[in-house]
Structure formats: C-alpha cells, structure tokens
Amino acid sequence: MLWEAKIELEFRLNDLVTARQLINKALKNFPSRPRIWILHLKNIPKMAHRKNAFLDALKQTNNSTEVLLAIGVFFWLDGKFLKAKAWFDRALNVHDGNGDAWGWMFNFQTRYGKEEDVNVLLQNFSKSFDDIRKGDVWCRVVKAPQNLDKTPAELLKLVSDELTLSDA
16 A cells, blocks of 8 residues: 555654654544554554554454554563463454464464474464465565475464564
8 A cells, every 4th residue: 555655665764753644644544454553553652652542453443463463563572472472362363364473473482382382383373374365474485486395384483583583
C-alpha cells in the first residue's frame, strides 16, 4: 500500500512529524488496516503509552493476527518475554497461517521453553506448514532460491534467526 511505503520512507528520513501526520491521515482513511496501526504503535516511544493504542488497534482491526503479533514483539523488545509469548499464542490461535508468528514462538520456546515444548511446537508447525502464507520475513525466507530444498524445521529456524536480527 502506498500510504505504508510513504510513512516508512518518512521514518527512514527521520522526519517524524511528517510520518505522524501521514499515519493520522492513513488511520482516518483506512482505520482497519493492521499495518498502518503497527506503524502507529511503533511511533509511540513509551510502552506505558501504548496500552490504549493496543486496545484501539485490536478493536479497529478486529483482532488482526498482524496486530496481535506486533504487540507480542513490542513486549519481547521490552524484555517481557512471558507476556510476549501470550501474545504470540493469541496470534497463532486466531490464525496459524502467519509464519512470522511461528518464528517468534520458536524463538521463545528455544530460549525459555523446555525441549518438549520445542518438539510440540515443531509438530504443530509441521501440521500447519502447508497453510502458512503470511508474514513478511516468512515469505522472504521461503521464496529465497537457496532455501527451496530446506525442510520445514530448517525454514522455521532461518525465519526465527532473521526475526531476532531485525528485531521486528
């Protein structure tokens, strides 16, 4: 979407005032677009100020998987890993076709879960693998020519590694 690209360009140019103005216009024109809400949430500097915005985003996007996942990532980046896991769970429960959500959950389980939790996650992931179609990082990794011969578990590991490198 053109609005999203323009907002991201303003962020890259470090023109936060223009970015905020564009976000506000975009939210008025497209109030149910998850990506615009995520850009809005990223623009709020303090986690304490995001709480009401989280609720607004969830309400306007009808509990979009992308918004649920983004909230989990915000908690992850804030060091609240158990809260992050709860949001990753919510995202996967709403729609298990988001590869980025699986990647974040894999990150959590490999760092803080038990080995049996990782194995259960991998089994569930394998069952859902053919239905996974969403996720920016997921799509980029899966479509890369060098990854065409990778197993589902190997792809999940690559996605999780890239997610933590980019930190959302």
